[in-house]
Every structure is written in C-alpha cells, then in structure tokens.
Amino acid sequence: MTQDKLRLGAFFYATGHHVAGWRHPSSEADGGLNLERYVGWARRAEDAKFDLVFLEDGTGIRDGNLRSSERTARSAHFEPVTLLSALAAVTSRIGLVATTSTSFNEPYNVARRFASLDHLSGGRAGWNLVTSTTDAEAANFGTDQIARHTDRYERAEEFVDVVLGLWNTWDDGAVIIDRASGQFSKPDGFRPLNHRGKHFQVRGPLNISRTPQGQPVLVQAGSSGPGKDLAARTAEIVFTANQTLDEAVAFYGDLKERMARFGRSRDDLKVMPGLFPVVGRTESEARAKFDALQDLIDPVVGLALLERMVGGFDLSGYDPDGPVPELPEAEGAKSRQQLMFDLARREGLTLRQLYLRIAGARGHSQIVGTPAQIADEMEERFRANGADGFNIMPATLPGGLDDFIELVLPELRRRGLFRSEYEGRTLRDHLGSRPPARPAAIPESPADA
Numbered sequence: 001m002t003q004d005k006l007r008l009g010a011f012f013y014a015t016g017h018h019v020a021g022w023r024h025p026s027s028e029a030d031g032g033l034n035l036e037r038y039v040g041w042a043r044r045a046e047d048a049k050f051d052l053v054f055l056e057d058g059t060g061i062r063d064g065n066l067r068s069s070e071r072t073a074r075s076a077h078f079e080p081v082t083l084l085s086a087l088a089a090v091t092s093r094i095g096l097v098a099t100t101s102t103s104f105n106e107p108y109n110v111a112r113r114f115a116s117l118d119h120l121s122g123g124r125a126g127w128n129l130v131t132s133t134t135d136a137e138a139a140n141f142g143t144d145q146i147a148r149h150t151d152r153y154e155r156a157e158e159f160v161d162v163v164l165g166l167w168n169t170w171d172d173g174a175v176i177i178d179r180a181s182g183q184f185s186k187p188d189g190f191r192p193l194n195h196r197g198k199h200f201q202v203r204g205p206l207n208i209s210r211t212p213q214g215q216p217v218l219v220q221a222g223s224s225g226p227g228k229d230l231a232a233r234t235a236e237i238v239f240t241a242n243q244t245l246d247e248a249v250a251f252y253g254d255l256k257e258r259m260a261r262f263g264r265s266r267d268d269l270k271v272m273p274g275l276f277p278v279v280g281r282t283e284s285e286a287r288a289k290f291d292a293l294q295d296l297i298d299p300v301v302g303l304a305l306l307e308r309m310v311g312g313f314d315l316s317g318y319d320p321d322g323p324v325p326e327l328p329e330a331e332g333a334k335s336r337q338q339l340m341f342d343l344a345r346r347e348g349l350t351l352r353q354l355y356l357r358i359a360g361a362r363g364h365s366q367i368v369g370t371p372a373q374i375a376d377e378m379e380e381r382f383r384a385n386g387a388d389g390f391n392i393m394p395a396t397l398p399g400g401l402d403d404f405i406e407l408v409l410p411e412l413r414r415r416g417l418f419r420s421e422y423e424g425r426t427l428r429d430h431l432g433s434r435p436p437a438r439p440a441a442i443p444e445s446p447a448d449a
Contacts, residue, residue: 007389026399052095095427123212169205248386274364
C-alpha cells in the first residue's frame with residue numbers, strides 16, 4: 001500500500017465500546033463469549049479490507065465495583081490469543097493483533113504463543129505489548145499492588161528484548177525436512193539465546209521455527225515517556241489516545257523523532273489512535289443514535305468507569321455535579337489519567353459531564369456526525385501528520401461496525417484514502433513496515449556445546 005492511504009484497525013471490545021452498548025438493540029450482548037459472533041465481526045472487517053482486528057485484554061475484572069450485570073458484560077470475554085487462533089482458521093488476509101501484558105507473563109511463553117499464531121495465520125499475527133495497570137490484576141498473581149510505573153517499564157524493556165531474541169533464534173530456511181538424508185533441520189540453523197538479565201534468565205532456542213513474517217508485528221499502547229521510547233525502539237504500530245489535533249501532531253512528531261535514536265525509519269512505525277465514530281446519514285440521525293446510547297448509562301456505571309480512567313481513585317464522596325478533584329499521580333495508566341484531567345479542565349467539565357463524555361471513547365477521539373464529517377476529521381489528522389491511520393472503536397457490535405463500513409468507508413475510498421483490495425497477504429505487507437533490526441546472534445557458551 002502506498003503511503004497516502006490510511007491504515008485501519010477494527011477494535012473489537014466485547015459488546016461494543018460504549019459502556020452501555022450491551023443494552024442497545026444494535027449490540028449482540030452475548031458477543032464476549034460467543035465465537036460465532038466474533039467470526040461474523042472478523043469476516044465483516046476482512047471483507048471491508050481492514051488492516052487488522054485488535055483485541056484488548058486484562059488479567060482480571062478491572063471494574064470491580066460495578067453491579068454484577070454491567071461487570072459481566074464488560075469483563076467476560078475470551079483470552080485473546082486463543083480467540084485469534086480460532087479466527088485465523090476462518091479468515092485469510094486480515095491481521096490479528098492481541099494484547100498480552102509483560103507484567104504477569106513470561107517471555108518464552110509469549111514468544112511461543114505469538115509465533116504459533118503467526119504460523120497458524122500465514123503471517124498475520126501481532127502482539128500488543130502492555131504493562132498491567134490495576135491492583136485488581138496484581139491481586140490475581142500473588143501481590144496486592146502493581147509495580148511502580150518505572151519498574152513495570154524496566155521489566156517490559158527486558159521482556160521484549162528476550163521475546164525478539166527468541167523469535168530470532170531460528171534462521172530463515174532452517175527447517176529443510178530432507179527424508180533422503182534424514183536431516184529435518186540444518187544443524188547450524190538455530191541456537192540458544194542464553195539471556196541473563198535482571199528480570200529473566202532464558203536459555204532458548206524457541207521450540208517453534210521462524211515464522212512467516214520473520215517475527216510477528218509488535219504493537220505498543222503506552223503514551224508516557226518510557227512507553228514512547230519503547231515504541232520508538234521496537235514497535236511497528238502505536239495505539240494511542242489524543243483529544244485535539246495539536247496534541248496528535250505533537251505526539252506523532254515526538255514519537256517519529258525518537259525512532260532516529262534507534263536507527264529506524266519513520267515509515268516503519270504507524271501511529272493509529274483510537275476513533276469512536278457514531279455515524280448517521282444526517283447529523284441529526286447521528287446525534288439521535290448517540291443520545292440513545294447516553295440515555296442507557298447508569299450513573300453508578302459511569303462513575304466507576306471514570307474512577308478506573310483516573311487511576312482507580314474512589315470518587316463516590318465527591319459531588320457528581322462539582323468539579324473534577326485534584327488527585328495524586330497514579331501508578332497505573334499515567335498518560336490516560338493526565339488526559340482525563342486535561343479534558344476536564346479544557347472543557348470545564350463536572351464529574352458527571354466527564355463520565356458522560358468518556359462513556360464511549362474512554363479518552364479517545366469521538367466523532368458524532370455524517371460520513372463526510374467523520375471522513376473530514378480523519379483526513380485532517382492524517383494530512384497534518386497526526387496519524388497514519390485509526391483503530392476504529394464501534395459503539396456497539398455489530399451495529400456500529402456495520403454503520404462505519406456501509407457509510408464511512410465509501411467516503412474514504414471516494415477521497416482515495418483507503419484501499420479497495422488487499423495488496424499483500426501478511427500484516428506487515430498491509431502496513432508497509434519493516435521490523436526492528438534483528439538482534440545479533442549470541443554464540444553458544446562452552447556449557448551448552
């Protein structure tokens with residue numbers, strides 16, 4: 001694909017991204033635990049020529065103070081790599097990106113899991129690298145609190161180096177399967193990693209050969225300073241949240257400039273912010289769709305969502321119609337907490353107004369309007385070097401996804417901004433990117449010989 005085209009991800013969040021989406025008739029409310037629903041959504045996105053399907057994940061129920069019905073609707077869903085392995089069998093071109101945390105996993109397992117997905121899908125796998133951000137997740141792994149932000153990213157830096165190293169312990173063409181000679185693989189075609197670091201000791205090699213893409217695509221979602229450094233060094237896609245055009249352009253420029261420090265080309269990383277569109281054939285129709293969703297928000301649910309977005313602080317003692325209070329810096333998602341504060345101050349929002357404001361997009365860009373209005377804003381950010389594409393966040397599934405495909409994509413294509421057919425077969429083909437430099441081989445030690 002040429003560089004003047006948008007990249008688009010279909011971000012599937014069980015029951016849709018709006019916090020009350022599961023209650024709306026355009027949502028398949030059982031979608032989080034129904035494989036056939038996901039199959040249908042993935043095939044819709046592939047028929048529409050999206051670059052990828054994107055699945056988020058957490059290692060616990062993060063909305064722990066919600067009523068049981070809302071908690072189940074938002075949190076009951078498949079483990080994403082398992083789900084994408086099933087979707088790999090019923091799709092053929094669309095990329096498959098799953099979130100897996102570096103905080104409560106081990107590098108060898110993650111490297112093997114995503115290498116397997118890349119083989120199963122014929123080269124369409126991507127790993128969205130995150131650090132876990134909530135104490136609720138930590139409580140499932142033997143501790144009451146998540147590690148400090150700096151410690152989480154220190155672990156993540158070493159974690160990704162080990163994964164990249166393991167993916168490269170096999171050479172291209174190492175497996176030859178020569179029955180006549182009795183040689184299955186080249187003796188020198190793979191090697192141990194022999195990594196010994198502060199957090200991990202991993203011998204290797206990986207017990208699965210080099211994948212169709214060489215290595216799966218790395219995706220990163222952090223927007224803090226350490227997160228941007230990690231992305232500039234290792235990622236091919238960055239998923240981020242920016243509210244204004246100026247913020248988007250500043251983030252984009254900062255991230256692309258950081259890449260030079262690691263010897264990488266700017267084109268090898270695609271910035272794809274989240275976009276929550278509610279589209280109608282007229283502006284009034286779009287507004288009516290959005291208002292119908294907003295009317296379904298339970299105040300308890302809205303406030304609990306906001307509590308998570310600002311770092312897990314209890315807001316129940318504050319006047320919901322009063323200003324957003326000053327709160328300490330969170331150890332969780334620092335950049336998202338700051339985005340919430342900036343949004344509230346810029347627009348003069350009360351607590352209630354803020355949770356209503358983020359109930360769909362959760363801090364990402366939100367556009368309610370006609371196909372032309374949505375395409376205008378997407379094109380403006382793209383042309384201004386504020387984005388290389390977008391991760392589309394449907395309010396409901398499949399209704400919101402169908403609306404975007406039926407109404408917005410034709411407008412983007414009319415403007416020459418999005419493909420009509422796939423040009424390649426792998427996720428990296430779609431992106432037009434190159435992976436980070438392949439790590440130098442680590443020679444075997446005498447003990448391993």
